[in-house]
Amino acid sequence: MTGLSEEVRPNKAFGWAAIDTSGVLSPFKFSTRGTGEKDVAFKVLYCGICHSDLHMIKNDWGTSIYPLVPGHEVVGEVTEVGSKVQKLKVGDRVGVGCMVGSCHSCDNCTNNLENYCPEMIFTYGAKYYDGTVTYGGYSNTMVVDEHFVVGIPENLPLDAAAPLLCAGITVYSPLRFYGLDKPGLHVGVVGLGGLGHLAVKFAKAMGTKVTVISTSPSKQKEALENLGADSFLVSREQDQLRAAIGTFDGIVDTVSAQHPLLPLLGLLKSHGKLVVLGIPEKPLELPAFPLIQGRKLLGGSMIGGMKETQEMIDFAAEHGIKADTEVIAMDYVNAAMDRLLKGDVKYRFVIDIGNTLKSIS
Ligand SMILES: [Zn+2]
Ligand SMILES: [Zn+2]
Numbered sequence: 001m002t003g004l005s006e007e008v009r010p011n012k013a014f015g016w017a018a019i020d021t022s023g024v025l026s027p028f029k030f031s032t033r034g035t036g037e038k039d040v041a042f043k044v045l046y047c048g049i050c051h052s053d054l055h056m057i058k059n060d061w062g063t064s065i066y067p068l069v070p071g072h073e074v075v076g077e078v079t080e081v082g083s084k085v086q087k088l089k090v091g092d093r094v095g096v097g098c099m100v101g102s103c104h105s106c107d108n109c110t111n112n113l114e115n116y117c118p119e120m121i122f123t124y125g126a127k128y129y130d131g132t133v134t135y136g137g138y139s140n141t142m143v144v145d146e147h148f149v150v151g152i153p154e155n156l157p158l159d160a161a162a163p164l165l166c167a168g169i170t171v172y173s174p175l176r177f178y179g180l181d182k183p184g185l186h187v188g189v190v191g192l193g194g195l196g197h198l199a200v201k202f203a204k205a206m207g208t209k210v211t212v213i214s215t216s217p218s219k220q221k222e223a224l225e226n227l228g229a230d231s232f233l234v235s236r237e238q239d240q241l242r243a244a245i246g247t248f249d250g251i252v253d254t255v256s257a258q259h260p261l262l263p264l265l266g267l268l269k270s271h272g273k274l275v276v277l278g279i280p281e282k283p284l285e286l287p288a289f290p291l292i293q294g295r296k297l298l299g300g301s302m303i304g305g306m307k308e309t310q311e312m313i314d315f316a317a318e319h320g321i322k323a324d325t326e327v328i329a330m331d332y333v334n335a336a337m338d339r340l341l342k343g344d345v346k347y348r349f350v351i352d353i354g355n356t357l358k359s360i361s
Contacts, residue, residue, distance in 0.1 A: 009132070010034045011041075014360045015139025016333060017067035023057035025333050027360050028067055030135060032143045037082040040149045042094055045354035047137035048073030048163040048323070049333070051194065051256070054340055056125055065125050071137030072098045072123040073165045075158045076354075085146045093152040095313065097165035098123055098303050100134060100148045112305040114148075138333070140357055150310045153317035160322030163194060163348040164313060166303065167323065171199035171252060172312040173304035174275045175206060178297075180250035183207030188233070188251035188267060192219050195254035195277060197324055197347040200227045202312075203252075205319040211244075213251070213264070222346075226324075235263060246270075246294075254278055261298070262287050270294035275301055323348050329356035 009031040017028035035041045053070035055061055074096045078088055088094060101121030102114040109117050121128060124136030135142075152161050175181050180203070187208040189199040196212070200223065203210045211231045212223040220232040233240050241263055248267045256278035264274055265287070272294065276284070291298060304312065315321070324347045328336050336349045351357075 011141070011143070013135070013139055013141050015069045015135065015357065016330060017069045017138075018057035018064075019067050021059045021064075023054075023337065025057065025138070025337070027358075028069060029360050030067075030069070030139075032135075032141065033130065033132070035080045035082050035143055037084040038146050039082045039143050040078055040085060040088050040094065040146050041080040041141065041143045042076040042078045042149075043141055043354070044074055044076040044137050044139060044357075046075050046159045046162045046327075047071040047351045047353050048166065048325075049336055049340060049349040049351065050166045051340065052166075054337055057337070063125065065133050068125050069135035069138050070124055071139070072096070073162045073167070073350075074123070074137030074142060075152060075162045075165070076142070079141070082146075088146060088149060088151065093154070093158060095150045095152050095161060095165045096123060096137070096142060096144050096148060097150075097169060097309055100144050101129065104147075112307040114305050115303045137353070138330075138351065140353065140359070147306060150306070150313050152313060156313070156317040157322065159325055159327050159350050159352070161313070161316070162350050163198070163323035163325065164316055164321075165309070167194045167348065168198050168202070168316065168321075169304040169309045169312050170277055170302070171195050171254070172202050172315070173308055174252055174277065174299070174301035175199070175203055176308070177301065178250055178273045178275055178299060180208065180252070180273065180275075181206040185209070185249040186211065186247060188213050188248045188264075189229070190214070190235075190251060190253040190264065191255040191278070192223060192227075192347075193254065193343065194323075194348045197227055198321070199252050199254060200229050201321045202315075204228050205315070205321055211248070213267075241267070248272055250275065252277060256280055258282060260285065262290060265290040265296060265298075268294065268296050271296065273297045273299060275299045277301060323350075325350040327352050330358070331356070
């Protein structure tokens with residue numbers, strides 16, 4: 001529902017939108033607000049395709065508002081800044097992740113945890129303060145409050161940086177918060193997709209020993225040789241599981257499909273931590289015995305605050321961490337969504353918005 005407020009906004013914009021629950025994306029014209037005094041306007045150059053985009057275009061979570069312009073792994077170049085913008089200027093390389101607003105006054109906001117603010121505003125498909133619907137990065141331009149824009153260092157290629165804005169911070173924040181960032185610790189990464197491959201890279205850069213835990217033995221070579229993991233555990237092989245019992249300080253679980261927690265809890269040392277990052281459709285089954293034996297912790301985590309998002313981007317630039325991407329043209333997006341549904345991508349589709357999004361007359 002674009003509504004009246006949509007029509008009176010000053011800046012013309014265009015992108016691709018899903019118009020109903022079929023989820024099929026097609027060219028779409030809209031408008032954005034003018035650049036307010038604390039706003040940054042930027043030309044979108046690349047946008048990652050997150051798995052949640054796939055859920056949102058089909059209204060899998062029941063919250064979608066159509067037309068829906070997805071995209072919350074957005075990078076680009078600043079074209080205009082408001083008079084009170086302090087940290088960014090025209091020409092800067094910038095990124096926007098999953099959120100574009102929060103209350104700035106609750107306990108979470110005052111502790112740099114805007115991601116947990118009850119009034120946090122998602123980058124797309126949400127109501128903004130002015131009553132308009134937010135549109136994401138599958139579009140030529142965005143206007144965003146400076147507070148929710150991060151700077152991207154020169155040495156980080158923009159296409160490989162885009163997926164860091166959602167997938168990257170989603171794995172970086174729990175590694176830091178749960179203390180799984182110390183050299184010598186043994187960290188497990190369950191699932192080797194968009195999140196998992198970045199978890200391996202960040203955990204390695206933090207100095208930990210990383211084991212990928214996967215149901216697919218076919219991913220072993222890739223995990224060890226291309227991503228730099230130290231070892232690989234096939235979670236369906238009982239012998240391998242048994243041999244690894246009690247050897248992990250922490251495990252980050254990126255899998256959204258239904259799966260048992262029992263074997264993972266068994267892999268932890270005493271005081272080990274299992275961190276859930278995926279969102280399975282049904283509640284997970286939590287057996288208490290393996291949790292109380294060894295005083296283990298089960299935790300969760302969702303993206304990260306803005307201060308930590310900038311810290312993650314700077315850490316990635318410093319350590320040469322890039323997402324492995326398949327860069328695609330805008331008009332390939334529907335085919336990419338079909339492939340993403342089958343898990344057929346290594347490891348993130350990134351849309352080359354700057355070169356392939358055609359304007360609509
Ligand atoms: Zn995402
Ligand atoms: Zn707040």
